[in-house]
Amino acid sequence: MKTSTMKRSYLSETAKKLKPSGIRKFFDLASQMEGVISLGVGEPDFVTPWHVCEASLDSLERGYTGYTSNAGLLELRTEIVKYLQGKFNLTYDAEDEVIVTVGASQAIDVALRAILDSGDEVLVVEPCFVAYSASVSLAGGVPVAVPTSAESEFKLLPEQLEQKITEKTKAIILCFPNNPTGTTMSEQELDNVADIVKKHDLLVLTDEIYAELSYNEEHVSIARFNGMKERTIYISGFSKAFAMTGWRLGYAAGPAEIIQAMLKIHQYTIMCAPTMAQYGALEALKTGMDDVNEMVKSYRQRRNFLVKSFQEIGLDCHLPGGAFYVFPSIKKTGLTSEQFAERLLHEEKVAVVPGNVFGEGGEGHIRCSYATSLSELQEAMNRIGRFTRKYAV
């Protein structure tokens, strides 16, 4: 008979406490079914523009198969700096204020590890991307939720923020345009947030991965306001705008002191981002804006279609200014967001993500991605309409 010699669990307390992503659970359910129309996908339905793929292939053919510098190809960092300057009026030095990472996700992780000591609190504006709180915990910090509400279209209000600030608060994570709500913040609204951040001497991690997908007005970064550059870590990547999710390529820009600290962690753990992906990204930045504009146009049309269709079937749905998600309220059905999503999947084979997985304030809503063909959206809305009629909406 085999007897285990293990007398204890080898898992760290952190790993044990980490909750699995609510999205994952729903993915497992949906992936077992056939014929599902999915509005649950958080990535573009476009494939990476061919000239970007070709640039990457070309780099392999020319033998660029080794490491790049830890911070990423200087040529790419220089192009990122030009892009941030031209597009969002942000000024950085390619030499020591930018690093190229393995997706925006790694940039977030490294940034948090660079700034947090055990017990530091980080404000997380919810509903938000599922990884923020977990990344804070993994870096030894304590995530503190700042819930936003549908009444204010999920915008971050200064008073909501101020209420959660304590002596331990070190940073705040922002994400606008937002995943899952699609909410954007105007220049004035962001300026108000910036004032509070400065007043309490906080750092900001701003995840602006969806910045290119802004439909109503020009995207504004919080890093742009007076006195904000030195306290902001700007994070973005190529996944959403250039349809390059699988390439895992992102970047962070910020004050040299923080970026150099991030670079140390990055070089000990990742070494550098994949070289061929960096060459693809370089091509994307240099000549890919026409592709972006075409995709944005298509997303905007589908967003309009989806919001109006939700309103037509009687569900409240604000018009999101960015990203590729709508976040309608399903409260009228009397179901929780999990019940709604599960029943919709079983009864009509439409996959959506329940809003509660994105944190406080997400309950009563579902996230629907419109990064799906128009014909699929039309069919999905027919099915959702049929489904909600059963619940007397």
Place this chain on the structure above:
Amino acid sequence: MDNKTVELLEILEKNGRIPIETLAKMLDLKVEEIERKIKTLEEKNIILSYSAVVDWSKAIEDEKVTAVIDVKVTPKRGVGFNEVAERIYRFPEVKAVYLMSGTYDLSVHIEGKTMAQIARFVAEKLSTIDSVISTTTHFMLKKYKHDGVIFEPKKEDKRIVVSP
């Protein structure tokens, strides 16, 4: 022309069958506005026709034969290439005529039931036109992409059903 009208044209060029109600939602306009815009575009001959791109090789057993003919012509004083182009495009089997730069002048696209039928058209109709100096006929063997439409698109969505 305003941006929304251009956008409307772009959508219709890709898919002329999208219901008016859907177009209205996509462009954030009223149904009546879309109807009015489309009517105006048709009246101004900006929208010329609505057609389907058909993969005939799947629809019928007797395949259609398509040929592209390079035609060299002598342009006539005063009317240039237009007169001869006009004579050519009136034939019903001619699907498209383009004036080209380079080694020949007109590119004539024709469709027929058999290669013999196309050969007869070239020999009896096209070559006998006064201004036509020479023709070179290329038969199309397979259509991969036509009018921006890929004929055998790989439809598989490689994305996972639910993702962050």
